[in-house]
Amino acid sequence: MENSCLIADDAELAAQLAAAAGRILLATRDCRLVQGKALGKAGDAAANAFLMEALAQQRPDDGILSEESKDTPLRLSKDRVWIIDPVDGTREYGQERADWAVHIGLSIGGKPVLGAVALPGPGLVFRSDKPQPVPPAPSPLRMLVSRSRPAPEAVAVAEALGADLVAMGSAGAKAMAVVRGEADIYLHSGGQYEWDNCAPAAVALAHGLHVSRMDGSALVYNMPNPWLPDLLICRKEHAERVLREVQGLVKV
Incomplete structure (x- = not known):
């Protein structure tokens, strides 16, 4: 993402980042250069590099906490902090299953204010700004x-x-x-x-x-x-x- 294409809406940014990271992860997997744990590490690294750079460009004044980047005390001085997991379910991703995700969350004042969760396997992105009705529960639970x-x-x-x-x-x-x-x-x-x-x-x-x-x-x-x-x-x-x-x- 270039600075000339800044996305003003936080929820839209979260959704676009989650979807884009998902595409990177699928492309990394489809290359077939590595498998198993090595694939998980390669996917984590590729998606994290993209997300860290994109957030630095899009929200330079916000803090960031990522599973795949070294944590620093700087984020503690920020009210707005992006909390991300480039690959949630690295084992499942490395096994080429579908039950893994990309997490892009925004905490403001310590609360999970908005977020997007991509399930790249089935091609879905769930957004906090576009909720859908939850289907009724069956029996048994x-x-x-x-x-x-x-x-x-x-x-x-x-x-x-x-x-x-x-x-x-x-x-x-x-x-x-x-x-x-x-x-x-x-x-x-x-x-x-x-x-x-x-x-x-x-x-x-x-x-x-x-x-x-x-x-x-x-x-x-x-x-x-x-x-x-x-x-x-x-x-x-x-x-x-x-x-x-x-x-x-x-x-x-």
């Missing part, structure tokens, strides 16, 4: 869990709710599955960083979903330590029951 490390809390809550478990890759793919109506509850307790959930949280909130920590508190961003270990994204009508079940597990 569907609880998303990690393909490789299902969180014990999520498994226990699913059993209490009589929900079916749905295994999926990246955090962004799981969050967007709730937005798309393909699942109903995403409960994560295995550890995440701000870049894993800022953009998904912004998109989910814009779609009228419940988004919080496992104790029901709000997600806070641009902290000195970007570790943000737990997350709940679900339909609002299920939030109270899920949080009650989680707290019951904690007390035990």
Whole structure:
């Protein structure tokens, strides 16, 4: 992106960056020069280089926190901070699966104000500024869990709710599955960083979903330590029951 093509609207910028990074990642994969973990590293590097340069040009006064760039204290002095994950689900990307994502989130005053999540595999971009109605929930409910490390809390809550478990890759793919109506509850307790959930949280909130920590508190961003270990994204009508079940597990 050139300075002569500045995009004034933050939400439009987030969406364009997510889509463009997705195209870079697909092109990197299609070259077939590397595979597996090497492909994940190559994709991360290519997408991150593009995003860091584009944000420096488009929003030079804002802070940036990226999973793939060295963090510095400079962002802590900024009210506006772009929080990005060039490839959320590097393992799935390297395995040439579809359940990986690109996260472009904007935190203002520590809140996930807006974001875009691209799912380049199916060619989708979800935007906080263009929410769509979330389809009604079926019965039984569907609880998303990690393909490789299902969180014990999520498994226990699913059993209490009589929900079916749905295994999926990246955090962004799981969050967007709730937005798309393909699942109903995403409960994560295995550890995440701000870049894993800022953009998904912004998109989910814009779609009228419940988004919080496992104790029901709000997600806070641009902290000195970007570790943000737990997350709940679900339909609002299920939030109270899920949080009650989680707290019951904690007390035990």
